[in-house]
C-alpha cells in the first residue's frame with residue numbers, strides 16, 4: 311500500500327513498461343538477451359511491471375507441485391539478475407483476477423479467423439498438435455496483460471512481435487466500439503538480438519530442448535556448446551560469421567575486441583569450429599558463472615518470494631482495478 315502510494319501519487323510521469331515470462335522451465339540465454347536483460351536494464355527509467363505469466367504456463371505445466379516450484383525459481387532468477395522489487399512491481403498473473411476478466415471481455419470482440427492467423431496457432435496446427443482453448447486464446451490473454459496497465463512498451467524477443475501487434479489491434483477495436491480507453495503499446499525488440507538461436511540452430515526454446523540455461527553449470531555449458539551443429543569446412547577454410555550459429559552466440563557474450571578478432575579469423579580461415587566452440591565455452595562460463603553464484607546465494611533465502619509476490623500482487627491489483635472500473639462502465643455492466 312505504501313509503495314503503491316509512492317507509485318501513483320507522485321505524479322509519476324514515467325512511461326510504463328511491462329513484460330511477462332512463463333514459468334515453464336529454467337530460463338535460457340534467449341530469454342535473458344531477448345527480454346529479461348531489457349527489463350532489468352530499464353527498470354529505473356520506466357514504471358515497470360514484471361509479470362510471472364503462470365496462467366499462460368498452465369497450457370503446458372499441469373502439475374501443481376511443479377508449477378509452484380517453477381514460479382518460486384523464476385522469482386529467484388529475476389532477483390539474481392538484479393531486478394529490484396523496490397523499483398518494480400513484480401507479480402504473478404494469477405494473483406490479479408482482472409487479467410482473466412478483461413480477457414473474457416476481449417473474447418467478445420475478437421474473431422476466431424483473426425486468432426487463427428497467429429503464428430503460434432499456425433505452427434501448432436502444422437504439427438497436427440491438438441490445441442487447447444487456452445493456447446488458441448493466448449494472444450487475447452496477453453493483450454489483457456499488457457493493456458490493463460496502460461503499458462507503453464513491451465520488451466520482447468522477436469518471436470513475440472506478433473502478439474504485441476495483436477494487443478494493439480485489440481485495443482484499437484475496443485476503443486472504436488466503446489470509446490477511447492486503451493493506450494496503444496509498442497514492442498521493444500533489440501535489433502542486435504532479435505531471436506537467439508538454440509544449440510540445434512532453431513530458435514532457442516524451452517520446448518525444443520535446445521537451450522543454454524541462464525544459470526547453467528560449467529558442464530552443461532560445455533555439453534550444449536559442443537553439440538551445436540556446424541558445416542563440414544576444415545580449419546583453413548574461410549567461414550561465414552553471419553550464418554554460423556556458434557558465432558551468433560559469441561556475439562552475445564564476447565567483448566567488441568574479441569568479436570572483431572574472431573570475425574577476422576573466420577573470414578581469413580585458420581580457425582576450426584572446435585576452437586571457436588572452445589572459446590565460446592570459456593566466454594559463456596565467464597558470463598554465466600557470476601550469475602549462477604549470485605543465484606545460489608539468493609536461493610538460500612527462498613522465503614522472501616511469497617512476501618515479494620504478495621506485495622507485487624497488491625500493487626498490480628490496485629492499478630488494474632482502477633482500469634477495470636473504467637472498462638466496466640464503458641461496456642455498460644456498471645449500473
Ligand code: AMP
Nearest residue numbers: 331332340341344345466467505506514
Ligand atoms: P517465454 O519463455 O516464452 O515466456 O518467453 C519470455 C520472453 O523471452 C519473451 O519476451 C520472448 O520473446 C523471449 N524469448 C524467448 N525465447 C527467445 C529467443 N530464442 N530469443 C530471443 N528472445 C526470446
